[in-house]
Amino acid sequence: MTQTARSDHRRSLSAQRRAQREEQILETAMQLFAEYGYSDTDTQLLAEKLQVGKGTIYRYFPSKRALFLAAADRVMRLMRQSIDERIQGIDDPFERISVGIRAFLSFFAEHPEYVELLIQERAQFKDRKKPTYFVHRETNIKRWQELYRSLIEAGRIRNMSVERITDVVGKLLYGTMFTNYFLGERPCVEKQVDDILDVVFYGILSDTERKKGR
Amino acid sequence: MTQTARSDHRRSLSAQRRAQREEQILETAMQLFAEYGYSDTDTQLLAEKLQVGKGTIYRYFPSKRALFLAAADRVMRLMRQSIDERIQGIDDPFERISVGIRAFLSFFAEHPEYVELLIQERAQFKDRKKPTYFVHRETNIKRWQELYRSLIEAGRIRNMSVERITDVVGKLLYGTMFTNYFLGERPCVEKQVDDILDVVFYGILSDTERKKGR
DNA sequence: AGAATGGAACTGACTGGTCAGTCCTTTATC
DNA sequence: GATAAAGGACTGACCAGTCAGTTCCATTCT
Numbered sequence: 001m002t003q004t005a006r007s008d009h010r011r012s013l014s015a016q017r018r019a020q021r022e023e024q025i026l027e028t029a030m031q032l033f034a035e036y037g038y039s040d041t042d043t044q045l046l047a048e049k050l051q052v053g054k055g056t057i058y059r060y061f062p063s064k065r066a067l068f069l070a071a072a073d074r075v076m077r078l079m080r081q082s083i084d085e086r087i088q089g090i091d092d093p094f095e096r097i098s099v100g101i102r103a104f105l106s107f108f109a110e111h112p113e114y115v116e117l118l119i120q121e122r123a124q125f126k127d128r129k130k131p132t133y134f135v136h137r138e139t140n141i142k143r144w145q146e147l148y149r150s151l152i153e154a155g156r157i158r159n160m161s162v163e164r165i166t167d168v169v170g171k172l173l174y175g176t177m178f179t180n181y182f183l184g185e186r187p188c189v190e191k192q193v194d195d196i197l198d199v200v201f202y203g204i205l206s207d208t209e210r211k212k213g214r
Numbered sequence: 215m216t217q218t219a220r221s222d223h224r225r226s227l228s229a230q231r232r233a234q235r236e237e238q239i240l241e242t243a244m245q246l247f248a249e250y251g252y253s254d255t256d257t258q259l260l261a262e263k264l265q266v267g268k269g270t271i272y273r274y275f276p277s278k279r280a281l282f283l284a285a286a287d288r289v290m291r292l293m294r295q296s297i298d299e300r301i302q303g304i305d306d307p308f309e310r311i312s313v314g315i316r317a318f319l320s321f322f323a324e325h326p327e328y329v330e331l332l333i334q335e336r337a338q339f340k341d342r343k344k345p346t347y348f349v350h351r352e353t354n355i356k357r358w359q360e361l362y363r364s365l366i367e368a369g370r371i372r373n374m375s376v377e378r379i380t381d382v383v384g385k386l387l388y389g390t391m392f393t394n395y396f397l398g399e400r401p402c403v404e405k406q407v408d409d410i411l412d413v414v415f416y417g418i419l420s421d422t423e424r425k426k427g428r
Numbered sequence: 429a430g431a432a433t434g435g436a437a438c439t440g441a442c443t444g445g446t447c448a449g450t451c452c453t454t455t456a457t458c
Numbered sequence: 459g460a461t462a463a464a465g466g467a468c469t470g471a472c473c474a475g476t477c478a479g480t481t482c483c484a485t486t487c488t
Contacts, residue, residue, distance in 0.1 A: 037337060037338065054465080054466065055463095056463080056465070123334055123336075123337030155422060156423045164409050167409060168409055178389070178392065198374075199379070200413060202417040204374065204414060205370070208369060256473065256474090257475085258473075267437095269437095269477080272475070277475080
């Protein structure tokens with residue numbers, strides 16, 4: 001009994017320590033993968049940055065590949081978390097949407113290295129069925145669709161398929177994230193959110209043309 | 215004189231032949247790069263596919279890197295060309311825009327391997343100042359801005375910055391191209407164009423909400 | 429016409445360097 | 459002192475790029 005308890009204690013201590021170390025490795029690995037790209041990242045260099053033997057890394061992750069994929073998953077977890085924090089407690093659906101969009105864009109604007117990781121993932125692991133981003137997207141998108149549906153029911157958005165909306169908005173955000181990263185300038189997120197909401201909410205047609213078309 | 219003429223003839227013949235061969239190499243290289251990714255593409259395999267010695271490839275391109283970048287440039291040339299053909303002779307600006315969007319999306323939907331190449335480029339050559347896609351984008355976007363400007367002057371689009379429009383539409387198209395490719399199903403381009411035009415032209419707000427907001 | 433020539437195009441075995449992953453030794457922990 | 463963790467030298471696979479040798483072909487010579 002005492003024996004078991006003690007060994008449990010010991011195990012849990014080392015498990016905690018292990019988790020901590022794992023997180024350290026993931027964080028540093030992510031930086032290196034983002035900086036040098038997957039294949040140009042030498043595990044030797046990673047070991048040196050961590051001030052650890054190369055063998056140690058392989059005690060935590062079975063292969064370079066597994067290490068990378070774990071880092072990519074971590075990014076998406078962090079994203080979800082960051083957005084959740086920002087929209088928590090906001091009730092007005094419009095407000096919720098615009099804060100959500102802002103949170104998404106800021107997250108990646110503040111962490112360009114995460115975008116790089118997503119690109120690296122797609123470039124190196126084409127065989128995987130679906131990129132991490134889209135695996136997470138599927139779960140997340142449902143929440144947004146409910147939001148839009150409630151706005152339609154309230155008569156604040158015109159009656160149209162919510163899939164159509166989330167599809168277009170999702171693609172727009174995805175494109176914006178990449179464009180921002182590729183063009184390299186720190187974007188003004190506020191302005192971008194304004195642009196997006198202005199176009200998507202109001203459309204670009206003039207009033208006269210709008211009447212003609214319907 | 216005869217000498218020069220004859221040697222000119224020879225030179226132009228061989229130049230033609232050279233160009234032809236170059237094109238062959240680029241086409242096959244593009245397929246392999248798209249299938250295996252940049253670093254997993256062995257130049258040896260490329261040589262075998264071309265039924266050519268490995269050294270020959272290096273007579274046409276100084277390095278694997280240069281070969282790849284030439285292939286990426288080719289993709290963007292082909293894109294521009296394909297869109298130009300489709301919008302040629304169309305006068306109505308709205309029609310021109312919607313056909314242009316359709317042409318863009320079909321081009322990449324029909325050639326998913328081109329999308330893969332653009333991803334590979336970004337993943338492997340992070341040091342290059344700007345990805346090929348954006349280099350070409352800058353030239354192309356001007357034409358679209360003029361189109362939108364004329365529509366504003368004609369009172370068919372509401373008075374707003376044309377940069378704002380092309381920015382949003384450009385990002386939306388970019389995101390759509392990648393999403394289509396990553397999700398892997400052949401998209402129904404017609405439906406996508408409808409979705410995009412519907413949202414971007416009319417906006418998603420209901421009439422009552424629209425009045426409120428202004 | 430047919431042979432000879434020279435140089436361009438092509439070839440593919442080889443080299444040198446790189447790096448993921450292993451494994452035996454050393455160090456820490458209890 | 460026994461066990462677990464960490465270290466880092468080592469190995470073997472891999473592959474871009476090279477280069478010495480070969481083939482091809484347009485032109486010139488006989």
